[in-house]
Structures are given as C-alpha cells and as structure tokens.
Amino acid sequence: MGHFPRPWKRSKLVLLNKPGKDTSDPRAYRPICLLSTMRKVLDKLVSQLILHHYHSNNLLNPFQHGFRASKSRETAGFELREVVPEKVGQNQGVCMVSLDVAGAFDNACWESILYLLGEVACPLNIFRLVRSYLRNRWVCYETQATRVEHEVKRGYPQGSCSGPLFWNIVADSLLNQRFPENTYVQAYADDLVLVIWGHNESQIGDQGRAAMSIIEEWGELNKLRVSPQMSYRLRLSLANLPVVYLYGQPIRAVGELKYLGVIWDEGLTFHAHFKDRKVAIDSLSYRLALTVCKWYSNQPCLLKKIHKGALETKALYGHGAWGHRLNLKTFCELFTTFDW
Numbered sequence: 062m063g064h065f066p067r068p069w070k071r072s073k074l075v076l077l078n079k080p081g082k083d084t085s086d087p088r089a090y091r092p093i094c095l096l097s098t099m100r101k102v103l104d105k106l107v108s109q110l111i112l113h114h115y116h117s118n119n120l121l122n123p124f125q126h127g128f129r130a131s132k133s134r135e136t137a138g139f140e141l142r143e144v145v146p147e148k149v150g151q152n153q154g155v156c157m158v159s160l161d162v163a164g165a166f167d168n169a170c171w172e173s174i175l176y177l178l179g180e181v182a183c184p185l186n187i188f189r190l191v192r193s194y195l196r197n198r199w200v201c202y203e204t205q206a207t208r209v210e211h212e213v214k215r216g217y218p219q220g221s222c223s224g225p226l227f228w229n230i231v232a233d234s235l236l237n238q239r240f241p242e243n244t245y246v247q248a249y250a251d252d253l254v255l256v257i258w259g260h261n262e263s264q265i266g267d268q269g270r271a272a273m274s275i276i277e278e279w280g281e282l283n284k285l286r287v288s289p290q291m292s293y294r295l296r297l298s299l300a301n302l303p304v305v306y307l308y309g310q311p312i313r314a315v316g317e318l319k320y321l322g323v324i325w326d327e328g329l330t331f332h333a334h335f336k337d338r339k340v341a342i343d344s345l346s347y348r349l350a351l352t353v354c355k356w357y358s359n360q361p362c363l364l365k366k367i368h369k370g371a372l373e374t375k376a377l378y379g380h381g382a383w384g385h386r387l388n389l390k391t392f393c394e395l396f397t398t399f400d401w
Contacts (some may be wrong), residue, residue: 063189067197069100072218074202092167094200094218105222107194110187111178112226120181121229122236127250128225134321137249138382141256141320144245146329148258149298154265158255158305158312159320160276161291165251166228167216170284171195174227177234194223215284225250235279241268253287254320257305266303273307293318296327323379331383342375 072094082089096104115121121129126137148155174195178188198213217224232248240246243264245256255272259265280286289310295318296302305312317333318325324334349368357364380387 063186063193065103065190065193066100069097069103070194070196070198072096072198072200072220074200076202092219094220096218096220101222104194107187107190108223108226111183111191111223114183114187115181115230118181120233122233124236124247125229125233125249127248127252128229134249134379135381137247137321138323138379139384141247141254142382142385144256145297148256149329153258153260153298154262155256155258155297156265156269156302156305157295157297157318157320157325158257158269159293159295159318160253160255160307161288162251162253162280163286163288163291164216165285166219166224168285169216169228169231171215173231173234173283177230191223231283231285234283235276238275238279240275241271243268244272246272249321252321262301262303266305269303269305273305277308295325297329321379323382325382331386334379334383338376338378342372345371345375 075093075095076090077093078084079089079091124140126132126134126140145155145157175188175192178191183191200211200213200218202209202211217227228251232251232253235253236246236248241257243258247254247256255276257265257268257272259268276287287307289307289312292307292312293315294302294305294312295315302314316327324331324337326333346368349371353364353367357367
C-alpha cells in the first residue's frame, strides 16, 4: 500500500503555443503532459478520496471558485459584485487589485502539499500514495532531431486529475489566512483578486500593506512568487488611489481591470466589457456566416439555433458580475446592435 508504480510517473511533454505570443519566448508555450491511462485512473481515484476527506470535514474554502462543484467564474463574479458596489454605496474608497501567481502549476512546491495534507489529518494510506506519486517523476520531450528526459522536482502535470486539486489546497492555505478587516480575497484557481476599502487614502494604504505582507509571506513559505509586473490595481471610488506595493515594487494603476474575462472599470459601468463582447460577437457571427450558413442555409430553424447557442453564450459571459446592468436602457440598446 502507498506505492505509486514507477512506470506511471513518466510523462510525455507537448508544448502548445499560446495565441498571440512570441514563439521565441519559452513562456509563450503551455506545457501539456500526456499520461498513461492507468496512471490517470489511479490519479483520479486518489483525487476523489482526498476531495471526499476535505468535503467530509468541511475544509474547502468558500472563496475558491476554481475546480469546485457548484462554483464557476459566474459565481466568482457575482460574489465580487456583491462586495464592491456595497462598499462604494457606503461612500467608502475601494481599491481592487488583481494578482498573478507566476507559473503557479509549474512551480508549486511538493513539500507544501504533503505538509498541508498532514495538517488536515489525511488518511495515512492516501498520504503515502501521494508522497510516492510526487517522487522520482520524469518528463520526456521528443522532436524529430532529439529526445530529452528531465527529472521533475516541483509542479503538477498540466493534464493530470490531481493537479487542480493540489493547487487548490495550496491556494486555500492563503485564503484561510486572517486578512485585515477591511479586505476581501477571492480566487479562481491561480487568479487572485484583493479588494480593499476604507474611509480615506491612509486607511486603504495601511490595509493594503498588511494584506500584501500576508501574500508575500505565503509565497515565500510555498516557494511561489506573485508577479508585480502582471498585477494591477483599479480605483473605484476614491479621488487619490493609494500606492500598493508588492515586494517593494508599486502595483500598476489602471483605468480598466480584466478579471476572469470581465472588464471592470472605475465607474462600474461595464461599458468597456460590452464593447469588447460586441467585437467578439461580430467576429464569431462573421465566421459562422462563412461556414455554418454554407451547410445549413436550407434549414433556417437549425441555423437560428446554432447562431443563438454560439452567440448568446459569448454575449452573456460574465453576467454574474454585470447582470444587474441589463435593466438599463443603454445596455438594452447595446444588445440590439449585436449582429445576431
């Protein structure tokens, strides 16, 4: 018991280029590990047993919306909308900060996983199996010209069943921290957002420094780093936005902040988001006209169903955050301009 077969610890690496990225930059590729079928079966079984233990003992943090049952980007956006307008309506200054964990899945520390599983009294047989799973792992990358094998000592294979669960366990250790009173922290997998509010610039600044200190300590403990260059802060209801620092570097202030595909603006109008949706819908509608219409032009009902299914989903994406704006005349008029 507690042994993960050595042959199942080997995986084949495939690199997928991220759209619009410089192909000469190694960070422009998404590493995907091809795993054996039997490994995936055992991996899934172990994941379900760990998840059952967490569910049974009420150990899952409610502010994590990624890879969780009954949670999604829509629930994340809805809960964020519940917090931000309420504080703005109370005439408090509000600052929203999006945080990017650099290479979260690739750099996650195995020691952290084992420590956190031990902290929640994970059944010993499952703990031993996870410990065995994380040892002596190898990845192979092949091209027509060469073959390279590399021993992996951190991170989770992108393509594994346990990777998202293990990351959530590490992320929950941050969400479980005792943050300052006037703050709200939420996560969707490795996408983090911090909301800070207060009655003046000084109060928000103090709360921000305390919150960032907690995040920095968590990163150091788990051998992770939040990227200051890829983190942004948005002023929502304060004349002078306080500077928020991460590792001694100021987080860049922006007029619009994109979080989970939804564009938040300083006035909470979501006009920029709708304009972005309109461009995406017009592009998709054009592509559908070139392809789908060619094959189903003599079936108008089916054609309409395809258009509606594709375009409505794209148009209503993120409605958990901006859905309350649909009763405004401006938004109704904007919807009528979409090329359905």
